[in-house]
Amino acid sequence: MKKKVLSVLLCAAMVASMAIGCGSDKKDDTAGKTDDKKTEDEAKGGDVNGDGKLVVGYISKNIVDPFHAPINDYAKETLDGLKKDGTIDDWTGVLDGETDANKQIDRADECIAKNCDYVIILPAEATASDAAVTKMTDAGIKVIVVNSKTDSTDDVAMAYVGPDDVEAGKMLAQWVIDNVPDGGKYAHCQGVIGNSAQIQRGQGIEELMKDNDKFESVGDFPCEWQADKAANVATDMMNQYGDELKAIICDNDDMSSAAQKACNDAGRTDIVCVGVDGNENPLQMVKDGEMGATVLQDGPGQVGGAIDLIKKAINGETTEKEVMIPFVLVTKDNVDEYLKK
Amino acid sequence: MAKNNSKILGMDREKFRMFMGKYGIGVILLIMMIVIAVMEPSFRTGSNMINVATQVSINAMIAYGMCLAITTEGIDLSVGAQLALVSCVLGTLISNKGWSIPMACLAALVISTAWGVINGFLISKFNMFPFVVTLSTQLIIRGLAQLVSGGQAIPITDASFKQIYSVKIGPIPFPIIVLIIVTILMYLLLHWTKFGRYVFAVGDNMQAAIASGVSILKTKTGAYAISGFLAGIAGIIFTAKTASAQSNIGVGYETDAVAACVLGGTSFAGGVTTIPGVLMGIFIIGFIYNGMNLIGIDSYYQSMTKGAVIIGAVLLDMVMNKKNS
Numbered sequence: 001m002k003k004k005v006l007s008v009l010l011c012a013a014m015v016a017s018m019a020i021g022c023g024s025d026k027k028d029d030t031a032g033k034t035d036d037k038k039t040e041d042e043a044k045g046g047d048v049n050g051d052g053k054l055v056v057g058y059i060s061k062n063i064v065d066p067f068h069a070p071i072n073d074y075a076k077e078t079l080d081g082l083k084k085d086g087t088i089d090d091w092t093g094v095l096d097g098e099t100d101a102n103k104q105i106d107r108a109d110e111c112i113a114k115n116c117d118y119v120i121i122l123p124a125e126a127t128a129s130d131a132a133v134t135k136m137t138d139a140g141i142k143v144i145v146v147n148s149k150t151d152s153t154d155d156v157a158m159a160y161v162g163p164d165d166v167e168a169g170k171m172l173a174q175w176v177i178d179n180v181p182d183g184g185k186y187a188h189c190q191g192v193i194g195n196s197a198q199i200q201r202g203q204g205i206e207e208l209m210k211d212n213d214k215f216e217s218v219g220d221f222p223c224e225w226q227a228d229k230a231a232n233v234a235t236d237m238m239n240q241y242g243d244e245l246k247a248i249i250c251d252n253d254d255m256s257s258a259a260q261k262a263c264n265d266a267g268r269t270d271i272v273c274v275g276v277d278g279n280e281n282p283l284q285m286v287k288d289g290e291m292g293a294t295v296l297q298d299g300p301g302q303v304g305g306a307i308d309l310i311k312k313a314i315n316g317e318t319t320e321k322e323v324m325i326p327f328v329l330v331t332k333d334n335v336d337e338y339l340k341k
Numbered sequence: 342m343a344k345n346n347s348k349i350l351g352m353d354r355e356k357f358r359m360f361m362g363k364y365g366i367g368v369i370l371l372i373m374m375i376v377i378a379v380m381e382p383s384f385r386t387g388s389n390m391i392n393v394a395t396q397v398s399i400n401a402m403i404a405y406g407m408c409l410a411i412t413t414e415g416i417d418l419s420v421g422a423q424l425a426l427v428s429c430v431l432g433t434l435i436s437n438k439g440w441s442i443p444m445a446c447l448a449a450l451v452i453s454t455a456w457g458v459i460n461g462f463l464i465s466k467f468n469m470f471p472f473v474v475t476l477s478t479q480l481i482i483r484g485l486a487q488l489v490s491g492g493q494a495i496p497i498t499d500a501s502f503k504q505i506y507s508v509k510i511g512p513i514p515f516p517i518i519v520l521i522i523v524t525i526l527m528y529l530l531l532h533w534t535k536f537g538r539y540v541f542a543v544g545d546n547m548q549a550a551i552a553s554g555v556s557i558l559k560t561k562t563g564a565y566a567i568s569g570f571l572a573g574i575a576g577i578i579f580t581a582k583t584a585s586a587q588s589n590i591g592v593g594y595e596t597d598a599v600a601a602c603v604l605g606g607t608s609f610a611g612g613v614t615t616i617p618g619v620l621m622g623i624f625i626i627g628f629i630y631n632g633m634n635l636i637g638i639d640s641y642y643q644s645m646t647k648g649a650v651i652i653g654a655v656l657l658d659m660v661m662n663k664k665n666s
């Protein structure tokens with residue numbers, strides 16, 4: 001008998017928990033509907049599929065990376081705001097791409113099922129996630145690709161909003177040139193070879209450094225974005241070149257912070273290490289004066305740019321095909337703006 | 342309901358117990374579908390149902406293999422890595438070596454089946470723990486995938502290869518056809534053939550099975566070989582879906598497969614499973630993802646909900662089944 005009571009309770013608990021989830025949603029729904037009526041009178045320029053409702057989809061790359069979490073938070077906040085003020089009728093919530101192209105394609109199916117008009121996607125892979133983009137554009141959805149391009153982004157997507165990685169590479173090189181006035185030898189720690197960020201950042205560094213005869217490269221080292229590998233490169237190069245080594249340029253700042261730490265530990269605080277991203281740990285090192293600078297990639301700015309494009313499209317304005325969000329050089333002077341308390 | 346006399350939902354109590362014991366998981370699936378359908382109109386469209394069925398086809402292949410392994414009191418953790426190896430083999434053969442698609446698929450299936458045979462052989466011949474064997478071969482298989490692909494993504498641009506995922510026969514996409522065929526074959530294999538009986542016998546009581554003259558070597562090797570073969574099919578569908586061969590895919594895919602098996606009433610003690618049950622488990626997992634996304638439940642809550650639903654469903658099933666026996 002006890003067991004039967006237990007099973008009944010269990011059923012009840014499951015249904016109740018589902019009902020709670022549903023209850024809170026329903027409220028939002030009715031709020032959306034009243035807004036619907038208000039805005040329906042005005043002709044909506046942005047209603048792509050013509051079903052009288054403006055629905056925005058958001059497919060994240062994942063919900064766990066330190067880089068992606070603030071982007072998703074920013075998207076949630078902004079899109080919730082748009083829903084509240086009636087600019088859009090609904091949005092899908094943050095759909096979890098699980099850094100898996102297969103899952104992103106499934107999420108794309110769901111955006112199509114939900115009759116989305118616009119979808120923002122942060123692709124997990126350049127080639128494999130492309131099917132998610134083409135599937136949605138084939139269904140008539142206007143897709144905005146954010147952060148990195150998929151293979152057919154230029155052909156089918158409504159727009160691309162992302163970072164200008166060549167510019168980031170130039171910023172890295174410029175920082176080194178400015179802070180090592182006498183020049184000398186430098187090493188370059190690379191990300192995963194073949195990744196678009198790695199290629200373009202390397203290109204930017206190369207562009208400035210090849211014209212500068214005060215500096216000489218001791219080599220490009222594939223470190224796969226890994227901090228410990230960059231630290232190994234730092235110690236190896238210090239052994240090999242001693243005082244001649246003046247700088248280590250890294251494709252991301254997990255690597256540059258680790259390299260800087262290795263240099264500092266060896267008593268070589270004069271070596272200038274710099275990288276891209278603006279993760280917590282490197283920012284803290286900049287604040288503590290252990291590292292000179294880091295180049296911040298403005299993730300929330302990128303997704304914000306995508307949402308701005310949607311707003312423009314809804315208002316019937318023309319939208320840009322490609323928006324580049326600038327990087328920010330973070331030094332001791334402005335680090336407090338970007339470091340979370 | 343607890344103090345009810347002899348009728349529950351207009352059914353005789355004994356009958357109700359029997360009914361829930363046998364079809365409890367189906368009832369849960371139905372309730373879930375109704376609840377989601379009421380909450381979200383776009384869920385109940387035909388095209389969304391076809392979407393879900395297409396999406397679950399990958400997990401379904403893995404889960405059927407997994408349920409065989411679990412029924413023989415084992416587990417197959419190598420399936421995720423098998424996906425990656427199959428994908429990389431396909432990519433290399435089609436894009437780099439210019440093989441025809443059927444030949445490349447055949448080669449990939451042979452390789453994945455061979456790894457299944459290796460798993461099964463190690464487990465049955467040397468009596469090693471399935472967990473340890475497949476945990477280790479998983480590493481070897483993923484390493485091979487990286488070796489084959491050189492760690493790079495290989496795009497497969499051949500349009501007819503992508504068709505494997507997207508081509509439709511009538512309104513039905515090809516992966517669903519595969520799902521239906523494999524489901525029928527697995528049902529016949531497990532419930533109608535001698536091999537199926539042996540799988541149950543080995544899992545239920547290995548000593549008794551040996552005493553009755555059942556070959557443990559053949560049965561277990563067969564079970565893992567089928568698991569490898571089905572993982573191969575899953576890998577082909579996966580690669581056609583993403584049109585890209587990569588060695589980093591399929592990480593953690595064994596989790597959803599195990600979850601589907603367990604939901605479907607497969608017992609980790611071995612010897613108990615049904616193919617219709619596992620099929621329903623597969624769809625429950627699929628509907629959890631699809632339904633929650635359509636309703637717009639925050640993704641942070643989704644994996645918690647998934648865990649809770651699995652525990653809840655299995656607990657319900659256990660309670661119901663216990664009363665039966």
